[in-house]
Amino acid sequence: MDIQKRYGVRTLILEIIVVIVGLIFLIPFYFLLVNSVKSFADILSNSAGLPQAYLWSNYAKAWTAIDFPTALKNSLIVTIVSNLLLVLISSMAAYQMVRQPSLFNRILFFVFVAAMVIPFQSIMLPLMEMASKYRLNNSMYGLIVSYLGFGAPLSVFLFHGFVKTVPLEIEQAARVDGSSRYGVFFRIVCPLMQPMFVTVIILNTLWIWNDYLLPSLILSSPELRTIPIATYSFFGQYTKQWDMALPALVLGITPIIIFFLFMQRYIIEGITSGSVKG
Amino acid sequence: MVGKKASQWIQQIVFVGPATLFFALIVIIPFILGLYYSFTDWNGISKTINWVGFSNYTHIVTKDPDFRNAFWFTVRFTVVGIIITNVIGFALAYILTKPLFTRNLMRTIFFMPNMIGGLLLGFIWQFIFIKGFAAVGEATGLSLFNLPWLGDRATSFWGIVIVFVWQTAGYLMVIYISSLNNVPKDVLESAEIDGATRWQVVRHIIFPLIMPAITICLFLAISWAFKMFDLNLALTNGGPFKATESVALDIYNEAFTNNRLGLGTAKAVIFFVIVALITSVQVRLTKSREVEL
Numbered sequence: 001m002d003i004q005k006r007y008g009v010r011t012l013i014l015e016i017i018v019v020i021v022g023l024i025f026l027i028p029f030y031f032l033l034v035n036s037v038k039s040f041a042d043i044l045s046n047s048a049g050l051p052q053a054y055l056w057s058n059y060a061k062a063w064t065a066i067d068f069p070t071a072l073k074n075s076l077i078v079t080i081v082s083n084l085l086l087v088l089i090s091s092m093a094a095y096q097m098v099r100q101p102s103l104f105n106r107i108l109f110f111v112f113v114a115a116m117v118i119p120f121q122s123i124m125l126p127l128m129e130m131a132s133k134y135r136l137n138n139s140m141y142g143l144i145v146s147y148l149g150f151g152a153p154l155s156v157f158l159f160h161g162f163v164k165t166v167p168l169e170i171e172q173a174a175r176v177d178g179s180s181r182y183g184v185f186f187r188i189v190c191p192l193m194q195p196m197f198v199t200v201i202i203l204n205t206l207w208i209w210n211d212y213l214l215p216s217l218i219l220s221s222p223e224l225r226t227i228p229i230a231t232y233s234f235f236g237q238y239t240k241q242w243d244m245a246l247p248a249l250v251l252g253i254t255p256i257i258i259f260f261l262f263m264q265r266y267i268i269e270g271i272t273s274g275s276v277k278g
Numbered sequence: 279m280v281g282k283k284a285s286q287w288i289q290q291i292v293f294v295g296p297a298t299l300f301f302a303l304i305v306i307i308p309f310i311l312g313l314y315y316s317f318t319d320w321n322g323i324s325k326t327i328n329w330v331g332f333s334n335y336t337h338i339v340t341k342d343p344d345f346r347n348a349f350w351f352t353v354r355f356t357v358v359g360i361i362i363t364n365v366i367g368f369a370l371a372y373i374l375t376k377p378l379f380t381r382n383l384m385r386t387i388f389f390m391p392n393m394i395g396g397l398l399l400g401f402i403w404q405f406i407f408i409k410g411f412a413a414v415g416e417a418t419g420l421s422l423f424n425l426p427w428l429g430d431r432a433t434s435f436w437g438i439v440i441v442f443v444w445q446t447a448g449y450l451m452v453i454y455i456s457s458l459n460n461v462p463k464d465v466l467e468s469a470e471i472d473g474a475t476r477w478q479v480v481r482h483i484i485f486p487l488i489m490p491a492i493t494i495c496l497f498l499a500i501s502w503a504f505k506m507f508d509l510n511l512a513l514t515n516g517g518p519f520k521a522t523e524s525v526a527l528d529i530y531n532e533a534f535t536n537n538r539l540g541l542g543t544a545k546a547v548i549f550f551v552i553v554a555l556i557t558s559v560q561v562r563l564t565k566s567r568e569v570e571l
Contacts, residue, residue, distance in 0.1 A: 015378045018370070022380075022387045025444065031410040032402055048413035089296040096293035100286075108298065115305050117557055119505050121529045122550040125543050126311035127304065129322070149304020152297045181289055210395025212508045213530075228397045232512070235401055242405060249402055253394050260393045264386060271449065272456040 036246040043242050055243070062247040065238075070223060071230035072255065077140060078215070078226060079208045082147040083201050086155055089148065090200070091193060094159030095185055099171075109160060116153045120213065123150075128217055136218070143218045147208055155200050158274060162196040163189070195273070202263070202270030209256055227252050316544035321537050334544035345545060347520060348528035352504060355438060355524070360499035363443045367450030367495065372480070374451070375458045385455070389448035396445070400512025403441045404428070431521040434514045438522055441509060446502060450495045457491030458484070486567070493564035500560060504553055525549050 035043050037058055038051040046052070062068075097105045127146070128137070136142030166189060174184050190197075212228040219225060225233070231252050238244045260267060316334055318327045338345050370388055374381050391399070407427035415423030427433045461484060469479050485492070507526040510516065516523030516531070523531070529549060533542035 011376055011378065014373050014376055015380060018373050018378065018384050019380055021370075022384045025387055025391070028391075028402060028406050028410070028444070031406055035405070035409070043409065046413075047409040048417060089300070092293045093297035096290060100290065105294065108294065111306070112301065115301070115309075117550075117554045118305060118309060119526070119546075119550060119553050121505075121507075121526050122312055122546040123305055123308040124529075125533050125539050125546065126308035126315060129311075130303075130308060145300060146304050148297075149300040149302075152301040153305070156297060182292070185293075206393070210397070210508075212395065212397040212511075228395055228508075231398055231401065235512075242409070245401065246405065249398055252398050253402075256393045256395075257390065260390060261386075268385075268389070268452055271452050 032246060032250060035242065036250050038243065040241070040243040043246075058243050058247040059251070062244055062251060065244060066230045066234045066248050066251070067222070067225075068230075068248075068251050071225050071227045074140070074224055075209060075226040075255070078143055078147070079205055081140075082144050082151070082208055083204050085144070086148055086151050086204055087197055087200055090152055090155035091159045091190070091197070092185065093152075094156045095163050095189060097156075098160060098163040109156070112153045112156045116157065120150070124213070124217065131218060138218065138220045138224065140224065143215055146214055146218065147204075150214070151204055151207070155204065158200050158203075159193070159196060162193055166192050195269075198266050199270040199274045202267050203274050205259075206267075227255075312543045312546060315540055316547045318540045320540040320543070322533075322539045323537070327540075330540070334541050335548070337541065338544060338548065344520060344523070344532075345525075345528055348523045348525045351435075351522060352506075352525045355435070355442075355506070356500060356503040359439050359442045359503040360496060362439065363446045363499050364450060364492075364495055366443060366447040368454050370447065370451040371454030371458055372484075375455055385451070388451055391445045392449045394445075396506070396508030397512045399441060399445055400509045403437070403444075403513055407437055428514055428517075430518060434518065434522045438506075438510065438513055441513060442503065442506070445509070446499060450499065453491050453495055453498075454488065457488040461487050489564060489567050493561060496560055496564060497557060500556055501553070504556065 031047065034050060035047055037054045037056060038046075039053065039055055042052050097109045131137040131142055131146075136145060170188060170192075171184050174188050175181075179187070210228065212232065215226050216229050216232065219229065222233075231248060234248055235245060315327075317329060317331060319330050320327045370384075374385055374388075378384070394402075411423045411425075411427050414420070425433050428437050465483060465487075466479060469483055474482070505526055506524050507530070510522065510524045510527050511530075514522045516527050525545070526549070529542055529545045532545060533539050
C-alpha cells in the first residue's frame with residue numbers, strides 16, 4: 001500500500017517535469033507561428049506576445065515569393081521517384097546477394113556496406129565534375145540518379161538483413177510449382193518484405209526530402225528548386241525580413257510535419273528497425 | 279531455349295545490375311577520382327591537371343589554420359553534442375517508459391523536431407536566438423538570454439549545440455525506448471527487492487542490458503555531429519570569423535569559394551579517413567561491452 005502511494009507521487013512529479021520539458025521543446029514552434037502573422041514592426045517590438053493584428057497576407061506574399069507550388073511539386077517528384085526506384089533496385093540486389101552468395105556477390109555486398117561510411121563531401125567534387133560532363137546537372141534525372149547511387153548502400157544493407165529471415169521453403173515450393181525466379185521474387189518475396197519496404201522508404205524519405213547540399217549542387221534553374229533550395233535562396237534575398245521569411249519557413253515545414261502526424265507509427269517503427277540492424 | 283548457365287547470368291544482371299551500376303557511377307568512381315585529384319592542383323577551370331604529390335596534404339597539415347580550426351571546432355562540437363544529446367535522449371526515454379498519462383503525446387513532441395531538415399531548422403533558430411531569446415530575456419531578466427546569441431565565439435558554439443540536441447535527442451529517445459522495453463521486468467523487480475537504489479539499477483542493470491542501443495545511438499550521434507553541414511550553413515555559416523566552421527563546411531568553402539578543388543578533395547580524403555576511423559573504433563569499443571541475457 002505504502003509503495004503504491006509513493007509510486008504514484010513520484011510518477012506525478014515525473015509527469016510534471018516531462019510536460020514542462022515538452023513545452024520548452026515546443027517554444028521554437030510558438031515563436032515561429034506567432035511571428036509569422038505579424039507586421040515587421042510588430043515582430044521587432046513584440047516578438048514574444050500575440051500579434052496586434054493577424055496579417056495572413058504574409059503567407060500569400062511568401063507563397064508567391066518562393067513559388068511554393070513549384071517547390072512542393074519538385075520535392076514530391078524527387079522524393080517519390082527516388083524512393084520507388086531505390087526500393088526496387090536495392091531489394092532485388094539484396095535478394096540476389098543472399099540467395100546466390102557467390103564470391104563475387106559476397107565481395108560486392110562487402111563493398112556496399114563499407115561504402116556506408118563514405119561522407120558525401122568525399123565524393124561531392126568529382127561527382128559535380130562528372131555530372132557536368134555527362135549532362136546530369138541541372139536536371140531531375142541527374143538528381144534522382146544521384147540519390148539511387150548514394151542511397152543504395154544503406155538500402156541494400158537493410159534488405160540484405162531482412163531477406164535472410166525469409167524462409168527458403170516457401171520459395172522452393174513456388175519454384176516446384178513452375179514459377180520463374182522473377183515470379184518468385186515479385187509475387188512471394190516482395191509481399192513478405194513489406195515491413196522492410198516501409199522502413200527503407202521512411203528512412204530515405206526523411207533524408208531526401210530534407211537534403212540541401214546535393215540538390216543545391218545539381219539543380220541551378222529556379223523552376224527545378226526543391227523546398228530546401230527555394231528556402232535558402234529566398235533567405236539570401238530577404239535577409240532579416242522576418243515577416244516574409246517566417247511564413248516561408250512555416251510553409252516549408254508543413255508538408256513533412258503533416259506526413260509525420262499521419263505516418264507517426266510507421267516512422268517510429270521504421271527508425272527502430274532500421275537502426276537496430278545498423 | 280536459353281541454357282541454364284546463360285539464364286543464371288541474366289538473372290544476376292537483372293537483379294544486381296541496376297543497383298551496382300548506380301552505386302559505381304555515383305559513389306565508387308567519384309570516390310576513386312577524388313583520391314586521384316587530391317594529389318593534383320585541379321582547380322575545375324584549367325584544362326591541365328598537374329600531379330603534385332603529397333603537397334596538398336602537407337599544405338593542409340602545416341599551412342592551413344582554417345582547416346585546423348574547423349577540425350578542432352568539429353571535434354569539440356562532436357564530443358559535447360553527443361554527450362548531451364545521448365543523456366537527454368536516454369533520460370526522456372527512461373521517463374517516457376513509465377506509465378504517464380501524457381506519454382504518447384510527449385513522445386510525439388520530442389520526436390517532431392527531427393522531421394525538419396537542418397537547413398530549415400537553422401533558419402528557424404536564427405530567429406529564435408536573435409529575436410526570441412532577446413524577448414525572453416526582457417520578460418524574465420535572466421542574463422543568459424540577453425547574451426549576444428550567435429554573435430560571439432562561445433554563444434555561437436552553444437547555439438549550434440542547443441539546436442543539434444533539440445533536433446536529435448528525440449530520435450535517440452525512440453531507439454532507447456525500444457531498447458528499454460526489452461529489459462525484463464522481473465530482473466528490475468528483484469533488484470529493487472534486494473534494495474538496489476534507482477541509480478544502481480540504472481548503472482548496473484539497465485546500462486549493460488541496453489548496450490546495443492547505446493552503441494547505435496553513439497554511432498548515429500557521432501556521424502551526425504561530425505558530418506554536420508546544413509545546420510551549420512543555415513545557423514551561423516561558420517561565423518563569426520570562422521569560429522564555428524565545421525570540417526564539412528570548410529571543404530565546401532575551399533572548393534566553391536576558393537576554387538581549389540585539388541586541395542578540397544585532399545581535405546575530403548582526410549575527412550573520410552577520420553570518419554571511418556572514429557566510427558569503427560566506437561562500434562568496436564561499445565560492442566565489446568555488450569551483455570547477453
